[in-house]
Amino acid sequence: MTLSSHGQLPTILRRHQRDILTEWIRFQMRSTATRRELISEADLERESSEFLNAFIKAAEAGGATTGDLSAPEWQAVREMLEQLSRSRAQQGFSPSETATFVLSLKQPIFDRLRREVKDVESLADETWSVTVVLDALGLRTMEAYQKRREDIITQQQQEMLELSTPVVTMWQGILALPLIGTLDSARTQVVMESLLQRIVDTGSLIAILDITGVPTVDTLVAQHLLKTVAAARLMGADCIISGIRPQIAQTIVHLGVDLNSVTTKATLADAFAVAMKRLGLGVTKVAASPKAPASIETALPGGA
Amino acid sequence: MERIPILKMGRFLLVSIQVDMHDQLAMQLQDDLTQRIADTGAHGVLIDISSLEIVDSFIGRMLGNIAAMSRVLDAQTVVVGMRPAVAITLVELGMSLSGVRTALNIEQGMDMLSASADTAAERGNVHVAN
Numbered sequence: 095m096t097l098s099s100h101g102q103l104p105t106i107l108r109r110h111q112r113d114i115l116t117e118w119i120r121f122q123m124r125s126t127a128t129r130r131e132l133i134s135e136a137d138l139e140r141e142s143s144e145f146l147n148a149f150i151k152a153a154e155a156g157g158a159t160t161g162d163l164s165a166p167e168w169q170a171v172r173e174m175l176e177q178l179s180r181s182r183a184q185q186g187f188s189p190s191e192t193a194t195f196v197l198s199l200k201q202p203i204f205d206r207l208r209r210e211v212k213d214v215e216s217l218a219d220e221t222w223s224v225t226v227v228l229d230a231l232g233l234r235t236m237e238a239y240q241k242r243r244e245d246i247i248t249q250q251q252q253e254m255l256e257l258s259t260p261v262v263t264m265w266q267g268i269l270a271l272p273l274i275g276t277l278d279s280a281r282t283q284v285v286m287e288s289l290l291q292r293i294v295d296t297g298s299l300i301a302i303l304d305i306t307g308v309p310t311v312d313t314l315v316a317q318h319l320l321k322t323v324a325a326a327r328l329m330g331a332d333c334i335i336s337g338i339r340p341q342i343a344q345t346i347v348h349l350g351v352d353l354n355s356v357t358t359k360a361t362l363a364d365a366f367a368v369a370m371k372r373l374g375l376g377v378t379k380v381a382a383s384p385k386a387p388a389s390i391e392t393a394l395p396g397g398a
Numbered sequence: 399m400e401r402i403p404i405l406k407m408g409r410f411l412l413v414s415i416q417v418d419m420h421d422q423l424a425m426q427l428q429d430d431l432t433q434r435i436a437d438t439g440a441h442g443v444l445i446d447i448s449s450l451e452i453v454d455s456f457i458g459r460m461l462g463n464i465a466a467m468s469r470v471l472d473a474q475t476v477v478v479g480m481r482p483a484v485a486i487t488l489v490e491l492g493m494s495l496s497g498v499r500t501a502l503n504i505e506q507g508m509d510m511l512s513a514s515a516d517t518a519a520e521r522g523n524v525h526v527a528n
Contacts, residue, residue: 286486287482287486290482291482293482293502294482294502297502297503299502299506321489321490324494325489326485327494327500328477328480328485328488328489328494328495329480329481329482330477330478330479330480330500330501330502330503330507331502
């Protein structure tokens with residue numbers, strides 16, 4: 095890079111700032127035509143003009159000659175871009191739509207350079223330095239976008255983990271743990287800890303693990319379940335596994351998983367009935383009610 | 399030398415582990431307990447580990463061994479009050495202590511022992527009557 099090229103680019107940019115901005119916005123509106131609903135024209139204009147301003151300032155400070163974005167001249171541009179791509183990621187823009195914001199600035203700047211710089215060699219130099227900077231900015235945008243997306247995923251994972259492991263008391267001495275979603279090692283750990291803690295807190299004798307909401311059971315999931323059952327047994331509480339769907343029963347047998355050591359029931363109601371019976375409790379019908387289905391007495395056999 | 403006390407309560411023996419177990423102490427407990435079962439002719443042993451915060455595979459095996467030895471000497475063993483962290487550790491170590499009976503607290507453990515001792519006594523009576 096020669097000193098003359100360092101002088102030329104910022105001057106050209108500053109002189110034609112308005113034209114470049116107009117062309118840039120037009121180009122963006124064309125390419126993001128389908129995304130009008132996500133961002134208003136006024137916002138786009140404001141963001142574009144702020145960015146262009148910061149970009150020219152950085153170029154004037156000498157940043158464009160090196161193409162090194164970690165230089166202090168680029169600080170403001172970097173921060174603005176990261177902020178922008180974070181908010182785009184949240185608004186639901188696609189990666190290429192987000193990157194287009196910076197990359198579409200190339201065309202208007204190249205047009206200006208071609209018109210203003212007559213010397214072929216310095217035109218090539220200027221074009222090259224602008225390309226390097228804009229590409230680096232584009233990559234930076236993608237990184238920030240990706241990072242924001244990953245943050246969202248991590249946050250959701252965390253929330254799901256907390257939401258999906260409630261331990262409910264069904265009766266004095268009977269706990270139920272409705273498991274919903276895939277069981278992996280991390281979740282099993284949380285499930286086990288919260289169940290065991292609740293067993294201590296409530297002094298419950300029986301815990302029902304309901305796996306109606308677990309989509310698939312493989313050997314690993316079965317092993318996790320058995321571990322939970324074994325830990326509860328060590329503390330002195332019995333476990334019943336309920337909510338085993340027909341397909342899952344088939345899978346378990348085909349996989350050769352041994353569930354003989356655990357009481358298993360098809361539905362949560364069956365498991366609850368067994369738990370009541372073990373504690374010497376029963377359900378009786380107090381009075382005839384026309385609304386109650388006739389089968390309720392047989393579903394939960396009363397008396398002990 | 400430090401020892402874990404073994405208390406006699408009627409037909410049963412009560413062992414309450416209040417200190418951190420080390421291997422020597424565990425071996426000593428095995429010796430003492432088998433001796434006491436033989437001496438007293440107790441029908442049940444209640445091991446309270448609610449104060450036990452740290453277990454390793456040796457202590458886990460010791461609990462299993464004690465249960466097996468007591469069974470040979472015709473006494474039921476119930477381990478009571480295991481902490482959640484201890485239970486998780488034992489399961490992760492692959493020791494589910496399948497031969498050991500467990501209860502949440504002393505009271506329930508005592509009920510469990512009484513119930514099984516009563517049924518054993520009844521069975522014994524029937525046998526004698528025949």
